Amino acid sequence: MALTTESTPSQGLDAAARLKMLRQMLTIRAFEYRVGEFYERAEMPGITHLSIGQEAVAVGVCAHLNRNDYITSTHRGHGHCYAKGAGLVPMFGELLGKANGYCRGKGGSMHIADRETGHLGANAIIGGGIPLATGAALSAKVLRNRGVGVSFFGDGALNEGILLESMNLAAIWNLPAIFACENNHYGEYTPTDQVTAGRLTLRGEAFGIPSAEVDGMDVLAVYDATHAAVQRAREGGGPSFFVFDTYRYLGHGMSDRTRPYRSREEEDEWRTRRDPIERLRNQLLEAGHTSESELDAMGEEVRAEVEEAARLAQEAPFPDPEEVDRHVFAD
Numbered sequence: 001m002a003l004t005t006e007s008t009p010s011q012g013l014d015a016a017a018r019l020k021m022l023r024q025m026l027t028i029r030a031f032e033y034r035v036g037e038f039y040e041r042a043e044m045p046g047i048t049h050l051s052i053g054q055e056a057v058a059v060g061v062c063a064h065l066n067r068n069d070y071i072t073s074t075h076r077g078h079g080h081c082y083a084k085g086a087g088l089v090p091m092f093g094e095l096l097g098k099a100n101g102y103c104r105g106k107g108g109s110m111h112i113a114d115r116e117t118g119h120l121g122a123n124a125i126i127g128g129g130i131p132l133a134t135g136a137a138l139s140a141k142v143l144r145n146r147g148v149g150v151s152f153f154g155d156g157a158l159n160e161g162i163l164l165e166s167m168n169l170a171a172i173w174n175l176p177a178i179f180a181c182e183n184n185h186y187g188e189y190t191p192t193d194q195v196t197a198g199r200l201t202l203r204g205e206a207f208g209i210p211s212a213e214v215d216g217m218d219v220l221a222v223y224d225a226t227h228a229a230v231q232r233a234r235e236g237g238g239p240s241f242f243v244f245d246t247y248r249y250l251g252h253g254m255s256d257r258t259r260p261y262r263s264r265e266e267e268d269e270w271r272t273r274r275d276p277i278e279r280l281r282n283q284l285l286e287a288g289h290t291s292e293s294e295l296d297a298m299g300e301e302v303r304a305e306v307e308e309a310a311r312l313a314q315e316a317p318f319p320d321p322e323e324v325d326r327h328v329f330a331d
């Protein structure tokens with residue numbers, strides 16, 4: 001079943017709500033660039049994957065969620081974490097392995113989680129978060145609390161059996177589950193269309209799940225497409241599946257610098273013509289919701305806030321070595 005995405009509830013968003021979305025996307029991007037600096041200066045343990053370019057999906061979806069809703073995320077998950085309500089200091093702290101991190105420094109970039117804000121975890125296993133969010137949706141249904149479970153996952157998870165198993169259960173049990181695929185057109189260094197058969201939304205439609213492809217570079221389009229789906233899920237109307245068309249501007253991971261598997265022209269096309277931040281910025285200016293100087297000031301504030309959070313996390317202590325096996329539930 002195709003999902004109609006023609007309604008435009010974003011038209012009801014006032015200037016403050018739109019500016020908030022812009023600020024969130026700017027913050028995610030600034031956070032990601034700062035993480036990149038930590039990594040380059042060898043001030044951060046482990047590896048990391050940046051989501052620069054993909055900010056609109058996290059922000060547009062999470063705009064509909066509250067603390068009682070749950071998300072699961074991926075190895076490219078800092079944006080989801082922030083958009084769901086996490087703080088910058090414990091996020092940086094977690095990435096730096098500090099005691100003030102969300103998992104007391106023991107999870108790192110790919111296992112960050114925060115029950116308080118309804119984030120059940122990033123996941124290094126492709127598709128690994130999908131059954132967890134589906135389980136959260138089952139829990140919400142049993143508890144009748146109108147909560148939803150949202151799994152964010154990459155196009156690489158489209159070929160994982162666990163996606164289909166989860167979709168099947170969500171459909172058969174009519175769960176308030178939102179399957180949110182970020183199709184950034186590559187899984188590591190492989191173009192998605194070289195390894196993925198069939199129209200992508202068919203994976204949902206095969207189970208009778210309303211499914212849609214959405215421009216993931218337009219935060220208002222993401223907001224519009226998911227608005228009714230989240231409401232429907234809350235009201236007992238069952239799951240939805242979205243494939244968001246998006247792009248990561250940088251490499252798969254930090255070591256992927258030259259990106260020989262794709263052309264510079266392709267990268268430039270996405271960056272210069274489809275950038276989600278520029279797009280919303282221009283929309284706000286055209287609508288007279290803001291001015292260049294106000295936007296410049298916002299940019300400065302965001303940079304200062306991110307820098308201050310990075311500094312606080314850097315100055316925070318590491319966990320006590322005695323604690324090494326505390327808060328660890330699996331090995």
Ligand SMILES: Cc1ncc(C[n+]2csc(CCOP(=O)(O)OP(=O)(O)O)c2C)c(N)n1
Nearest residue numbers: 076124125126154155156157184186187188
């Ligand atoms: C089950 C599983 N298979 C393979 C890998 C190795 N791996 C890590 S990232 C990645 C690519 C994932 O691509 P995608 O889901 O499109 O996410 P993106 O990196 O594009 O955001 C792969 C194959 C893994 N982590 N888990």
Ligand SMILES: [Mg+2]
Nearest residue numbers: 154155186187
């Ligand atoms: Mg991908």
